[in-house]
Amino acid sequence: MQQPPLDDIRARFAAAPWEAIAPTSLGVARKVPSMLSETERKLYFWAARDWAQGRGAIVDLGCFAGGSTACLAEGQRQAGHGAPIHGYDRFTATSGVKKRVLQPAGIPPFRGRDILPVAQALLSPWSDRVTLHPGEIEENGWHGGPIEILVLDACKSTEAIDRMSQTFYPALIAGGALVIQQDYFHWRQPWIAAQMERLADHFVPLAPCPDSTMIFFCRKPPDAAALVRAACTRMRDKDLIAGVQSARARLAGFGMTDRFDHMIAAIRANPGQRIAWRFERP
Structure with a gap:
């Protein structure tokens, strides 16, 4: 099935149809603990139910x-x-995260940081369709063919985003794939916006989703040369700021100007920093 014209796709996402989905429509998926907002949960559900056509894999980086x-x-x-x-995912959790996220969802206390058995049990209703890949995402690689939906929630450093983009972006379906950047508007990860600007010929911004998500449509997957040019690891602060400023201008119609301003302030307050958790609030 061929996708409609880009203007029709933009209009479809501008209407944010996932917001009208009743939370109960998600069934038992609602009970699986997550750090996502309810709106983001509904977006993911909608993307798989109403957007995807089964032409390629669904890949969730940082689940x-x-x-x-x-x-x-x-x-x-x-x-x-x-x-x-x-x-x-690495499938690990600190004691603080376990107490804050897992235990309130009904997961009994347990020793250690390993949450792979927990994830496997929680995802058992869909075990016939889900494969989990524990460990460092960048090292696991991709050998699964075309990708129709790619969710990124693990771009916590410039090194990570560079390696993930180089691994997964070339497999995106041209004119059909969605890229859901979970932390696009997070002030501690300004390199996401900067990299997507360097890949502006390849990805079309469609809609934001509270709290920090931005959805993109893959016009054409970037090749190796484009991904080298888009790399963030060696980006100077002034280039990182320029990338965020470019995103601020290109996405002005989405009403998120203050989020970009916060990113720029964070870069200036944390010179040379390229790891999210080390950022100090400006």
Whole structure:
């Protein structure tokens, strides 16, 4: 099935149809713990149910205990197609995260940082369609063919985003894939916006989703040369700021100007810093 014209796609996303979805439509996926907002959960569900056509895999980079993957898998299940779903994560959690996120969701206390068994149990309703890849995402690689939906929630450093983009972007379906950047508007990760600007010929911004997500349409997947030019690891602060300023101008119609201003202030307050958790609030 061929996608409609780009203007029609923009209009479809501008209407944010996922917002009208009743939370109960997500079924048992609602019970899988996640750090996503409810609106983001509904977006993931909608993308798999109403956007994807089963032409390629659904890939979730940084799925924590499986909350995002569950929403994608349940949406796909209801759509009735069976393209593979791949969830990548280190599958570890600190004691603080366990107390703040897992235990309130009904997960009994347990020792250690390993949450892979927890994720496997939580995702058991969709075990026939979900494959989990524990470990460093950048080292696991991709060998699964074309990708129709790519979710990124693990771009916590410039090195990570460079390696993930080089690994997964070339597999995106031209004129059909969605890229969902979970932390696009997060002030601690300004390199996401900067890199997407360097790849502006390849990705069309479609819509934001509270709290920090931005959705892109893949016009054409970037080749190796484009990804080298878009690399963030050696970007100077002034180039990083220029990239964020470019994103601020290009996405002005989405009403997120203050989020870009916060990113720029964070870069200036943390010169040379390229790891998210080390950023200090400006």
